[in-house]
Amino acid sequence: MAVLFALFLLFSLALSARIRPSFNGTALNNKGTGPSTGTAAGTDDLSFEPGPNTVFREEVPPAAAASGFPPTHGTELRTHDPSIIYVDGTFYSYSVGPRIVVHEAPRMEGPWTESGAVLFGDSVIQKGDRKAPWAANTVYLNGQYYCYYSVSNAGCRDSAIGVASSAYPGPGAWTDHGLIIQSGTGDGSDVYPLNQSNTIDPNVFVDGDGSLYLTFGSFWSGLWQVELESDLVTVKGLSDGNLNAAHLAAEPGKVWRSKLANSKAKTATTGSSSASPICGDPTGGHPIEGGYLAYHAPYYYMWFSWGRCCEFKDPAMRTNGKEYRIRVGRSESARGPFVDKQGIDLVDGGGETIYGSNGDVFAPGGQGILSDAYGDILYYHYLNSSVSYEFSDARLGYNRLEYVDGWPVAVY
Ligand SMILES: *[C@@H]1O[C@H](CO)[C@@H](O)[C@H](O)[C@H]1NC(C)=O
Numbered sequence: 001m002a003v004l005f006a007l008f009l010l011f012s013l014a015l016s017a018r019i020r021p022s023f024n025g026t027a028l029n030n031k032g033t034g035p036s037t038g039t040a041a042g043t044d045d046l047s048f049e050p051g052p053n054t055v056f057r058e059e060v061p062p063a064a065a066a067s068g069f070p071p072t073h074g075t076e077l078r079t080h081d082p083s084i085i086y087v088d089g090t091f092y093s094y095s096v097g098p099r100i101v102v103h104e105a106p107r108m109e110g111p112w113t114e115s116g117a118v119l120f121g122d123s124v125i126q127k128g129d130r131k132a133p134w135a136a137n138t139v140y141l142n143g144q145y146y147c148y149y150s151v152s153n154a155g156c157r158d159s160a161i162g163v164a165s166s167a168y169p170g171p172g173a174w175t176d177h178g179l180i181i182q183s184g185t186g187d188g189s190d191v192y193p194l195n196q197s198n199t200i201d202p203n204v205f206v207d208g209d210g211s212l213y214l215t216f217g218s219f220w221s222g223l224w225q226v227e228l229e230s231d232l233v234t235v236k237g238l239s240d241g242n243l244n245a246a247h248l249a250a251e252p253g254k255v256w257r258s259k260l261a262n263s264k265a266k267t268a269t270t271g272s273s274s275a276s277p278i279c280g281d282p283t284g285g286h287p288i289e290g291g292y293l294a295y296h297a298p299y300y301y302m303w304f305s306w307g308r309c310c311e312f313k314d315p316a317m318r319t320n321g322k323e324y325r326i327r328v329g330r331s332e333s334a335r336g337p338f339v340d341k342q343g344i345d346l347v348d349g350g351g352e353t354i355y356g357s358n359g360d361v362f363a364p365g366g367q368g369i370l371s372d373a374y375g376d377i378l379y380y381h382y383l384n385s386s387v388s389y390e391f392s393d394a395r396l397g398y399n400r401l402e403y404v405d406g407w408p409v410a411v412y
């Protein structure tokens with residue numbers, strides 16, 4: 001153990017970036033992996049050399065931005081809540097859309113080509129937007145690709161997280177295993193904290209000891225984390241009442257007034273606006289979602305999106321300072337507590353804003369972290385304010401991260 005830890009320190013110094021399994025040198029990413037002790041799923045191969053597909057091929061001087069944020073590397077890929085992995089010379093992106101849309105590109109900057117979808121039909125989960133699941137998170141573990149996804153309806157927490165797996169990252173060979181955890185209605189949804197959270201925006205992380213963590217949550221009581229069994233499709237303790245949930249982040253403030261009675265909501269509770277209805281939160285808007293756990297020695301980082309993601313048709317919504325931005329907190333444990341620079345716990349509303357609107361970049365969020373030989377890349381969707389505020393016009397953008405005193409800084 002001590003030897004392994006010493007090795008880990010050496011490697012992390014050498015790479016000055018988080019250790020990541022490279023799966024025979026094929027994966028540049030990978031979705032959150034903790035300090036390696038050699039027991040995590042997958043095999044650490046630290047011999048990675050930067051290749052022609054390395055995300056940043058040349059340095060471009062950053063333009064000065066009054067906002068303090070660097071400009072984005074914008075792309076032509078239309079996406080919401082992207083999940084990106086790199087396998088054998090190809091970047092794969094999984095986006096919100098019919099059956100979870102897959103795009104492929106030889107480089108992060110593109111050109112991105114739609115290659116198909118993850119699911120063969122609607123999700124097998126019988127609720128929410130099962131034709132076009134939300135916020136996929138694809139990870140490579142134990143020789144298989146796992147694509148976690150959510151089904152829900154806007155403004156409601158009658159939601160579920162499902163998972164599909166495949167031997168290949170592209171379309172064509174995925175098996176939909178369906179539901180693994182749900183809130184609002186259905187089996188297990190009355191279990192704490194599912195009785196007060198919204199099971200969307202899944203993110204799976206492998207810790208150095210092989211523990212598997214599923215982070216989820218949106219609005220209401222914020223972000224939560226549970227453990228997965230080694231089969232990757234079962235939530236530990238859910239069936240026998242021993243759900244070991246950690247509360248990671250929340251927005252306790254009422255950022256906007258409650259917008260009850262969502263007419264589209266098929267599952268709206270009748271009448272009463274008290275007692276935590278499934279659609280609409282009577283305590284107001286607590287806009288926090290899109291949790292994403294990443295490791296960069298020696299800390300774990302809880303990334304999340306704060307603010308309004310969508311619906312910017314009304315110009316007042318664009319200028320009230322409540323649009324999406326990317327925040328983070330850090331911890332010495334994958335299970336938290338995560339704090340910001342002031343030491344404020346994310347569950348008490350803490351969080352450092354690492355990237356937000358600047359220039360014609362508007363409302364960046366739905367982020368993830370990808371690593372290459374040079375370090376970490378923050379990727380996200382954003383709206384181009386000189387083009388459109390339409391939901392469907394959001395694009396993939398990305399920035400390199402540098403770490404200053406253990407805090408990430410977005411650079412060009
Ligand atoms: C990794 O490479 C080894 C040796 O070439 C091979 O036996 C193994 O099957 C590979 N694993 C994967 C996941 O491709």
Ligand SMILES: *[C@@H]1O[C@H](CO)[C@@H](O)[C@H](O)[C@H]1NC(C)=O
Nearest residue numbers: 072074075360361384386387
């Ligand atoms: C926004 O769109 C304009 C016009 O097409 C383009 O010149 C600019 O580079 C875009 N900015 C970003 C951040 O995508």
Ligand SMILES: *[C@@H]1O[C@H](CO)[C@@H](O)[C@H](O)[C@H]1NC(C)=O
Nearest residue numbers: 190191192193195196275276
């Ligand atoms: C959820 O369950 C917990 C534990 O039983 C309980 O204390 C809490 O009040 C419940 N929350 C709601 C919103 O019903």
